[in-house]
Amino acid sequence: MARPGQRGSGRARTDPGAQRRRAPRPTEQGMIPVLAEVAREVDRAVQRPPTRPVVRTKFQVVALLVREERAKVRADADLTASRRVEQLKRLDGVATMLAKIAARDTSLLALLAEDAKVSDAAHAYKATLMREGGLEPPEAPAPVAPAAPAPGVENRVVPRSVISRQLSNPFLAPDFEAAAARTAPRTHRLAGWELLEPLFRSFEVAATGAPACMELPEPRPVSVPAGRALMPHQAQVVTAAAGGHRTFLLADEPGLGKTAQALLAAQAADAYPLLVVVPNVVKTNWAHEVGMWTPFRRSTVVHGDGDRMDGFADVVIVNYELLDRHAGWLGDHGFRGMVVDEAHFIKNKTSQRSKHVLAIADRIRARTARPLMMALTGTPLINDIEDFRAIWQFLGWIDDAKPLGALVTSLEESGLTPADRGFSAAARASVIDMGIVRRRKIDVVADIPARRVADLPVELDGAAGRSIRAAEAALAKRLVERYRAAVEWHTSGGAVVEGIDDQLVRRVAAAELKESSSQAGGENVFTMVRRIGQAKAGLAADYAAQLVRNVGKVVFFAKHVDVMDQAEQTFADRGIKYASIRGDQTTRTRNKNIAAFTDDPEVQIVVCSLMAAGVGLNLQVASNLVLAELSWTAAEQTQAIDRIHRIGQDEPVTAWRIIAAQTIDAKIAELIDSKAGLAARALDGALDENGASTDVQLEALVGLLTDALTADGVV
Structure with a gap:
């Protein structure tokens, strides 16, 4: 048993604040050596599972203090540049140690979430460590009644893989490089003028009859995967992004490849990680398109609480309905670009999904210099221009009261006021030049085939999807059992079957197809396809x-x-x-x-x-x-x-x-x-006419059986 004042294992203690530590050496004064020493203690303890509550408290408190110390070092104007770099490097060392500890015991990751509860014992231990580091802990605030959480906050989640990414890069600092560019110019020529309403009205009174479209550059060659081809009108947007344009209201008609344009524009702008917000029906298709157009970039689709998502992916795809649950971490993930598909979904600024989209966009702009922001919608711009108020705000062109940044600069440079006759035409042109792109099929008819089939993959969620996947697995299992029985019969007669016998596979599939065509009930390929149709x-x-x-x-x-x-x-x-x-x-x-x-x-x-x-x-x-x-x-x-x-x-x-x-x-x-x-x-x-229906039905069963045999290790 350790004597008073002597360091021990801490097994008999429950209050981490009660443990005494050796006085730091003169060269180790300050918080950083204290935090490093405690981190090493936690590291040793985690290597002897299970991780006890006292160790978990130490881990959480060190993580909290590391964050606070880093913020203080960055904000300390008295530090020299070399001293600041040295301090930040030492703090990074402690943070790296914590990341390695969490890799050993992933249950510790939950303690790093923004909404993680900090216990009274943790508050007390934090005060103890601050005193040891020569700091005076803040006085404990008087207890107050808990405030009601904001709507939806109580349902917020942070996926485990996202926490892992945060630990691998725990100090994602804001980028203030473009702060000056986002500030309205200091001018008084248009001060006092109401500008938003004249901007919206300009699309009605100054319409030219032609689609609203910014001047786009001549398309340059764009690197695309083998077997893919980019049409000239698509390459124009990608070229504009490569040239430095960063905000687009891409309003091409459906069928003109807006998804490919957005993904390749993100590649040209190096806007990774990229957040894509979409309607539920197309989020699987977006992941499919990422694989087609940018195969070297990983995509992940957020479902439910995000348990299956990849926090390290280059492209994160989430549907509008899940924003309420994930809005917290999405704004702090370090995205360098954001795409909102079917952007007319956010036209009602009072809706929760609109509020979440705008809040996330604001947080991305606060962190990242000139992020790529793209709103995709096929809705014509001429109708209900007020519907685009929220979209312009998402893009950073306006706020609730006035135009911002480059837009207000352009209005100032026009030399006109809303009272001048030419203001509407100049204002409309200024907004369009911010990045409105509208092409119709008839405008680019030479670029696209006269007719084409576009596949839209969808994911079957819920009970119907699970039932269909179970039925397909049961059908595959039945086919495998028939195949194995046929192999056994053949080998019993002296035949040798090595690997997958293609002819035998086709015979089994043909027998299943014949039986399915003749039977009145039961689960077969025809009933399964019909159920898929019902689910879709x-x-x-x-x-x-x-x-x-x-x-x-x-x-x-x-x-x-x-x-x-x-x-x-x-x-x-x-x-x-x-x-x-x-x-x-x-x-x-x-x-x-x-x-x-x-x-x-x-x-x-x-x-x-x-x-x-x-x-x-x-x-x-x-x-x-x-x-x-x-x-x-x-x-x-x-x-x-x-x-x-x-x-x-x-x-x-x-x-x-x-x-x-x-x-x-x-x-x-x-x-x-x-x-x-x-x-x-x-x-x-x-x-x-080569594709007769029986051929397709037979080949579908052959493929299903072959895949099942391969999965079972039959080669």
Whole structure:
């Protein structure tokens, strides 16, 4: 047992503040040697698990004091530059030691979160260490009633991988390089003038009839992965970002590749880590696009509490609905760029998602000099210009009361005031030059194919997604059992089977397909594909509703009645007028619904049966269609697209194919394309009949069985 005044192991003590330490040597005066000594104690203790509460308290207190000491060193104007560098280097050494300790016991990471509770024992121990370091601890504040938390704060989380990243770089200092550029110029010419309303009004009174678009540079060659090609209008935005432009309101029509432009602009601007805020339906597609356009950058998608996310990823993708839960750490993660997709989602500044987006953007600008900020929306700029108030604020062009930075400088340099006749035209031009980019399909028709298929991967969450993945696993297991039984029968007769026997795989798959086609009930490839279609219905309808908001009329195709029913209910709930074309309609009803879609401007969507409406219709009033379910042949898919790609169609046609990621749905899509010879999702109008439905069904089962055997180690 240690004598009074002698250092011991601390096993019999519960109050870390009661332990005495040796007096620091004269060369070790101050807080840093005290913190280093305690960190070494914690390191030794963690190597002898379990980590006791007293050790956890020491770890938390040292981390808190390291942060405070670093802030003090940075703010101390009396320190010489060399002394400041020396102090910061020593503090970095202690922080590195804490990071190594947390790597041994990851439960300590929770103590570093912003909302981590600091116990009374920790407060007392902190005061003890401050006295040992020659500091006077602050007086304990008088107890007060706890304040009510801000809405949503009680639900905030910090994913474990994010904490790990913070530990690897615990002192992410703000970058004040562009602070002066963000400050309004000191001038009084426009002082006292109301400027925001004239700016918004300028888009109504000074409209030229042409899309609002900044002057873009000539496109320069952009490095893209093999097999990919960037269209000239896309390369213009990337070239502008490479040249130093950092704010964009990218309002190209859907189908013109806004996602690729944003990702390559981030690469050109080195805006990593990059935060991407998107609607739920497209967040899986964004991760897919990162892999296609910037394959050397890692992406991560935030789901739920972020337990599966990668805090070290280059691109963090989160949907609007999760901002409330993750807004705390997102603002402090050190992002150098932020993209907001379908940016019209934040038009209501009183909504929680708008408040979170604006708050995160402000914190990114406070930390990072000239971050890349991009708002993506296909909505025309001429309509409801007030809706873009929040978007301009997100981009840093304005605040609640006035224009900011380069925008107010441009207004000052015009020499005009809102009372002058030419002010509206000059103001509109000033805003556009801040980074508004608007191109329509018809404007860049020479750049894009006359018709194309664009895949939109979606992730099936919730009970439906789990059920489908379980059914697919059960089907794969049944196929494997049949294959093993066939191998056993063959080997019992003297045959030798090495690795995966492709012919045997095809026989097993063909037997399963024949049985599935003849059986009335049970789980098989056909019922599973139908369930996937049902699970995708809501996501497909959601995306169609977004397209309507951006481009006007949309054709929605599905195979099954229940998928059509669910989609129509979604449209009705959102107040979107639709027409319906089904196989059980009379000719009169069918013609009436077709006329409603083609002639009535208020009818925005027509919901079509893939079988009943695949031929004999003329729907070229639309140039976008959504394929909610996959057919078994490329011919059916092409016939559906031909309903809008007909004589009289003066715009390029885009078919948005909704694909359930990580399911057999994705395999079927690949097979349809390979059978039809589709290259890079572009259609050339030639119809290849090689892809018969039975071929695709058989190949889908062959692929499922082969993947399952490979996963089981059969090679």
